[in-house]
Amino acid sequence: MIVIGxxxxxxxxxxxxxxxxxxxxxxxxxxxxxxxxxxxxxDVCASTDADIEYEALCWLIDTVQEVNTIxxxxxxxxxxxxxxxxxRVKEPGLINSISLEGNKCELLFPLLRDNxxxxxVALCSGGDVGVSYTAEQKAELAFKIIERAAEYGVTEDRxxxxxxxxxxxxxxxxxxxxxxxxxxxxxxxxxxxxTGALSNVSFTLPVKKxxxxxxxxxxxxxxxxSFIGDTTNRDLKALMLATNILIGKDKHCRKxxxxxxxxxxGPIKKD
Amino acid sequence: MIVIGxxxxxxxxxxxxxxxxxxxxxxxxxxxxxxxxxxxxxDVCASTDADIEYEALCWLIDTVQEVNTIxxxxxxxxxxxxxxxxxRVKEPGLINSISLEGNKCELLFPLLRDNxxxxxVALCSGGDVGVSYTAEQKAELAFKIIERAAEYGVTEDRxxxxxxxxxxxxxxxxxxxxxxxxxxxxxxxxxxxxTGALSNVSFTLPVKKxxxxxxxxxxxxxxxxSFIGDTTNRDLKALMLATNILIGKDKHCRKxxxxxxxxxxGPIKKD
Numbered sequence: 001m002i003v004i005g006x007x008x009x010x011x012x013x014x015x016x017x018x019x020x021x022x023x024x025x026x027x028x029x030x031x032x033x034x035x036x037x038x039x040x041x042x043d044v045c046a047s048t049d050a051d052i053e054y055e056a057l058c059w060l061i062d063t064v065q066e067v068n069t070i071x072x073x074x075x076x077x078x079x080x081x082x083x084x085x086x087x088r089v090k091e092p093g094l095i096n097s098i099s100l101e102g103n104k105c106e107l108l109f110p111l112l113r114d115n116x117x118x119x120x121v122a123l124c125s126g127g128d129v130g131v132s133y134t135a136e137q138k139a140e141l142a143f144k145i146i147e148r149a150a151e152y153g154v155t156e157d158r159x160x161x162x163x164x165x166x167x168x169x170x171x172x173x174x175x176x177x178x179x180x181x182x183x184x185x186x187x188x189x190x191x192x193x194x195t196g197a198l199s200n201v202s203f204t205l206p207v208k209k210x211x212x213x214x215x216x217x218x219x220x221x222x223x224x225x226s227f228i229g230d231t232t233n234r235d236l237k238a239l240m241l242a243t244n245i246l247i248g249k250d251k252h253c254r255k256x257x258x259x260x261x262x263x264x265x266g267p268i269k270k271d
Numbered sequence: 272m273i274v275i276g277x278x279x280x281x282x283x284x285x286x287x288x289x290x291x292x293x294x295x296x297x298x299x300x301x302x303x304x305x306x307x308x309x310x311x312x313x314d315v316c317a318s319t320d321a322d323i324e325y326e327a328l329c330w331l332i333d334t335v336q337e338v339n340t341i342x343x344x345x346x347x348x349x350x351x352x353x354x355x356x357x358x359r360v361k362e363p364g365l366i367n368s369i370s371l372e373g374n375k376c377e378l379l380f381p382l383l384r385d386n387x388x389x390x391x392v393a394l395c396s397g398g399d400v401g402v403s404y405t406a407e408q409k410a411e412l413a414f415k416i417i418e419r420a421a422e423y424g425v426t427e428d429r430x431x432x433x434x435x436x437x438x439x440x441x442x443x444x445x446x447x448x449x450x451x452x453x454x455x456x457x458x459x460x461x462x463x464x465x466t467g468a469l470s471n472v473s474f475t476l477p478v479k480k481x482x483x484x485x486x487x488x489x490x491x492x493x494x495x496x497s498f499i500g501d502t503t504n505r506d507l508k509a510l511m512l513a514t515n516i517l518i519g520k521d522k523h524c525r526k527x528x529x530x531x532x533x534x535x536x537g538p539i540k541k542d
Contacts, residue, residue, distance in 0.1 A: 206536075217489060
């Protein structure tokens with residue numbers, strides 16, 4: 001499971017305050033927490049007003065790079081901003097995100113073509129379909145994005161397809177459609193990487209952790225490869241590793257028992 | 272989801288001590304805890320040596336019946352003991368368990384035939400197959416038990432089929448085979464009730480809760496109707512209700528939000 005750490009995002013209230021105050025220590029602590037929790041990429045997103053986003057994202061990237069050891073997931077809704085901050089990023093990582101909206105494909109696929117060590121998150125939205133609710137809509141958009149990428153020589157194994165997770169409070173069928181879409185897309189393109197922003201499912205509902213956890217298990221069973229979420233939550237991490245055993249992806253429970261021995265899951269051991 | 276409360280079982284070390292000491296207050300507290308947690312049946316099992324089981328089970332049933340308000344699941348590996356204690360039980364409940372082993376069918380199906388308000392847990396073990404590990408073995412035994420029941424006029428909707436859950440540490444494929452078996456059996460007999468002893472999956476492994484929770488979500492997705500387990504664990508209960516939303520069995524999240532409002536899931540509210 002490829003985890004993209006979600007905590008360095010100005011949309012998270014405390015992170016937003018830290019970005020506004022240029023509180024470098026707070027941001028660096030978020031880096032360390034997520035690295036310790038074993039994330040594969042660190043999402044870095046300013047989520048500020050458009051007119052100050054470039055400056056804020058530059059500061060954020062520079063701050064994170066002072067301490068981080070894992071690849072960044074450079075995140076902005078504006079492809080122009082991604083192009084501008086791209087040269088600052090020292091190691092190849094992920095671009096978040098491409099979609100069929102506006103001129104994102106035209107601007108960002110050439111960047112991927114010219115930087116073959118980079119990959120991208122591709123949102124299943126935009127085009128004629130707009131926002132994709134049903135499995136069929138998600139798959140249709142995924143296939144279109146994969147085809148557009150191919151026009152630029154970008155192969156599908158470089159795309160993290162974000163199939164969009166909605167809040168279960170208004171869309172009760174969000175998990176069913178998401179899981180069905182995974183199976184549809186994997187059947188045609190087994191090498192794409194399927195991802196999603198896990199905690200969207202519990203938006204506005206109480207006891208969010210239970211919903212996020214149940215969603216993760218269902219999506220992993222359907223073939224999820226990655227998620228954008230929070231594995232500093234030890235219970236979520238334990239569930240992820242437990243699910244791995246049960247779906248047949250951890251022979252002899254080695255990853256699970258090793259994580260336990262290292263103290264990464266289970267009750268926190270006192271010295 | 273029909274939950275059979277597992278706590279009143281002499282195989283649970285503390286309960287075993289309470290039974291040995293005839294500690295009625297401890298047993299009554301287990302009744303109250305499980306009723307508050309919303310279980311549908313209370314499993315009552317002495318798990319003592321065979322020569323003292325009848326006396327112990329009589330005491331246990333009498334003690335539980337002094338306070339309980341929900342049906343019992345009368346549990347013994349010995350069908351003769353079940354026949355002997357049966358008249359003490361005041362309200363119709365479940366017999367746990369029938370299987371193709373020995374003369375269980377011959378002794379217990381007539382009891383069900385003559386007591387049409389009672390149902391039974393039927394273990395998928397015994398017969399030519401023995402213990403059922405694969406989905407095919409589980410389904411074969413389930414079909415045989417359903418056919419044997421029919422010979423006594425016991426319809427399949429009165430059978431809780433226990434498909435056997437093994438520990439994932441020695442049988443990594445236990446969840447996969449269990450879930451596959453549910454789908455195979457439901458296809459032929461949609462009215463049977465599928466159950467299993469949830470916590471078996473985590474036997475000998477650390478961080479048992481994570482495994483039990485992931486297993487529950489996967490099995491519910493496959494069509495599980497019931498489990499023998501512990502919903503006094505609030506996290507497990509929240510996950511069960513969350514999974515219900517995600518698999519499309521809680522329209523508008525009403526059961527979930529009601530459970531939250533009543534304080535049954537989520538952080539415990541202080542007065």
